[in-house]
Amino acid sequence: MARGRFITFEGIDGAGKTTQIDALQRLIESARIEVVRTREPGGTPLGEKIRGLLLGDEMTPRTETLLFFAARYEHVEQVIRPALARGAWVLSDRFTDATYAYQTGGKGMSGADVEALEAWTLDGFQPDVTVLFDLDPVVAAQRRTSRAGEGDRFERESQAFFTRVREAYLDRAQRDPKRFLMVNAEDTPDVIQAQLEKEFKPWL
Ligand code: Z5A
Numbered sequence: 164m165a166r167g168r169f170i171t172f173e174g175i176d177g178a179g180k181t182t183q184i185d186a187l188q189r190l191i192e193s194a195r196i197e198v199v200r201t202r203e204p205g206g207t208p209l210g211e212k213i214r215g216l217l218l219g220d221e222m223t224p225r226t227e228t229l230l231f232f233a234a235r236y237e238h239v240e241q242v243i244r245p246a247l248a249r250g251a252w253v254l255s256d257r258f259t260d261a262t263y264a265y266q267t268g269g270k271g272m273s274g275a276d277v278e279a280l281e282a283w284t285l286d287g288f289q290p291d292v293t294v295l296f297d298l299d300p301v302v303a304a305q306r307r308t309s310r311a312g313e314g315d316r317f318e319r320e321s322q323a324f325f326t327r328v329r330e331a332y333l334d335r336a337q338r339d340p341k342r343f344l345m346v347n348a349e350d351t352p353d354v355i356q357a358q359l360e361k362e363f364k365p366w367l
Contacts, residue, residue, distance in 0.1 A: 167247040171258040174296030177306040178348040184358045194367040197251035206238040218315040224270040231262050232284045260335050269324050298348035300325035323354050335363025
């Protein structure tokens with residue numbers, strides 16, 4: 164049995180990841196391949212409890228970073244590695260690049276500290292492909308305001324915060340261009356879906 168593929172989806176909040184993960188899941192399942200759809204923070208019972216803390220409770224950036232990695236270790240060991248080993252494709256809404264973007268870019272944590280935690284937690288384990296939905300924070304904010312409610316702790320951050328997050332994502336992509344697939348998130352959903360189909364169909 165061939166190992167499955169691990170695809171992650173990144174971008175600032177409201178970039179349109181959920182919409183496209185739905186479409187890609189349908190495409191892969193139409194080829195009779197198992198898909199494990201998951202997310203971070205979360206993905207396991209313990210991870211979902213940690214998600215509740217991360218999105219709801221005030222805490223220091225360092226505590227936040229440690230909690231993201233604690234949930235991630237559980238996620239990788241309990242869900243992602245076993246799924247890949249049995250040949251499933253894993254589609255994860257966010258993974259480690261989000262920690263670089265939000266905790267380093269957004270909240271000012273040191274990149275070297277995050278690298279050290281990543282090395283300790285993941286030991287070189289990386290997605291096969293990371294789809295980065297690049298979007299102007301002004302457009303993202305307009306999309307967010309069309310939703311009900313005041314949003315979680317991250318969604319309430321300023322536009323300047325999301326600008327730094329976006330820049331950190333772009334920096335990650337520039338450092339690892341082979342892994343990143345760039346998407347212009349201002350394109351229509353149909354255009355983006357066609358781009359992703361063209362990229363992934365040959366893999367099926
Ligand atoms: N976080 C972190 O800080 N560090 C970490 O290490 C990790 C995460 C792993 C999780 O939030 C938060 O945790 C996240 C970062 C932080 N916070 N922020 N901000 P979440 O999981 O609750 O939410 P999210 O990941 O940000 O995703 P989302 O809210 O589900 O947004 P989305 O998936 O990118 O967008 P969408 O729901 O598909 O679309 C948004 C709207 O735009 C919707 O009305 C669509 O109909 C519309 N849309 C979608 N595509 C288009 C296009 N192409 N054009 C126009 N309109 C569109």
